[in-house]
Amino acid sequence: MGADLAIDTQEGARACGMCGRVAEFFELPGRPEKLCLACSADLATAVVLRTEIDTATLAGQNADALVAEFAALSRQLLVRAQSAGALERW
Numbered sequence: 001m002g003a004d005l006a007i008d009t010q011e012g013a014r015a016c017g018m019c020g021r022v023a024e025f026f027e028l029p030g031r032p033e034k035l036c037l038a039c040s041a042d043l044a045t046a047v048v049l050r051t052e053i054d055t056a057t058l059a060g061q062n063a064d065a066l067v068a069e070f071a072a073l074s075r076q077l078l079v080r081a082q083s084a085g086a087l088e089r090w
Helices: 037-058 064-089
Strands: none
């Protein structure tokens, strides 16, 4: 996984576009945005969950547990993003 997750050392530390934390950026393969480690991990998890939900749905399987996990993760990302906006207003 080390080769798949590259640290952008040229950019240096600056605010994450999602959460606003000052941190090093990480790049996910196939994604244009560069986010902090926590946001990158959550985004990668969301992508995997979405894929698994689609796969389960197409196979006619119950995806309720995956949908609930995706909803919880989405709320967590939203709270983090809104908190970043609140910090900017202070």
